[in-house]
Amino acid sequence: NAGVMQNPRHLVRRRGxxxxxxxxxxxxxxxxxxxxxxxxxxxKFMVYLQKENIIDESGMPKERFSAEFPKEGxxxxxxxxxxxxxxxxYFCASRNTGELFFGEGSRLTxx
Amino acid sequence: DAKTTQPNSMExxxxxxxxLPCNHSTISxxxxxxxxxxxxxxxxEYVIHGLTSNVNNRMASLAIAEDRKSSTLILHRATLRDxxxxxxxxSNGAGSYQLTFGKGTKLSVIP
Numbered sequence: 001n002a003g004v005m006q007n008p009r010h011l012v013r014r015r016g017x018x019x020x021x022x023x024x025x026x027x028x029x030x031x032x033x034x035x036x037x038x039x040x041x042x043x044k045f046m047v048y049l050q051k052e053n054i055i056d057e058s059g060m061p062k063e064r065f066s067a068e069f070p071k072e073g074x075x076x077x078x079x080x081x082x083x084x085x086x087x088x089x090y091f092c093a094s095r096n097t098g099e100l101f102f103g104e105g106s107r108l109t110x111x
Numbered sequence: 112d113a114k115t116t117q118p119n120s121m122e123x124x125x126x127x128x129x130x131l132p133c134n135h136s137t138i139s140x141x142x143x144x145x146x147x148x149x150x151x152x153x154x155x156e157y158v159i160h161g162l163t164s165n166v167n168n169r170m171a172s173l174a175i176a177e178d179r180k181s182s183t184l185i186l187h188r189a190t191l192r193d194x195x196x197x198x199x200x201x202s203n204g205a206g207s208y209q210l211t212f213g214k215g216t217k218l219s220v221i222p
Contacts, residue, residue, distance in 0.1 A: 004154075031208070033208060033209070035212075040214075041214065042198065042211075042212035042213045042214050042215060043155065043210075043212040044211070044212070045209045045210060045211060048208070048209055056209055058209070059209070091154050091155070093154070093155075093208075095208060099145070099157040099160065099208075100147075100155075100157060100208055100210075101157070102154030102155045102156065103154050104152075104153055104154050105153075105154050
């Protein structure tokens, strides 16, 4: 049973470009969460999705960030017009009825 | 959200027990106590969780104070693989996984 798969593992973007991070949850998991970890900090909740629905986006910046979890395919975290402050590790987690299972993260570097 | 306080770092000798403390003096009656750990360059990994009673699983034990204002994660025999940052997190209700990770406790294991 494959774990939570995230790609790309590393992404480099220049200021103003777009970043798209993908997350395939564990098989059978219908709940997906995105977290962001800045250097030397703990993880901060961003958004919680179920298939085709955003349940809670209270941790998501109001501008430039969006997330989706379509009926088919992976969940996508999209960051438009990236700035240096967006450089961080972005972790996806999924669950069914139990605890969270995390992926290995996508590390975004903005030049 | 109720907050937790953990020591920044701790050391343990290999094959000795480790007691990782967590204070949560403002915990409410419906808050669950979760522990996750994060190995270097990896996503967090679930360790254990509980509400009021002490809990045991194959990884660790969780001892919860009678007034629930503090808890202790117990690793019965530390191995080098247990070197990680350990996070103590509260969630409001069993179904809430919009978790807020603090800075955690960095555990070093000495061979």
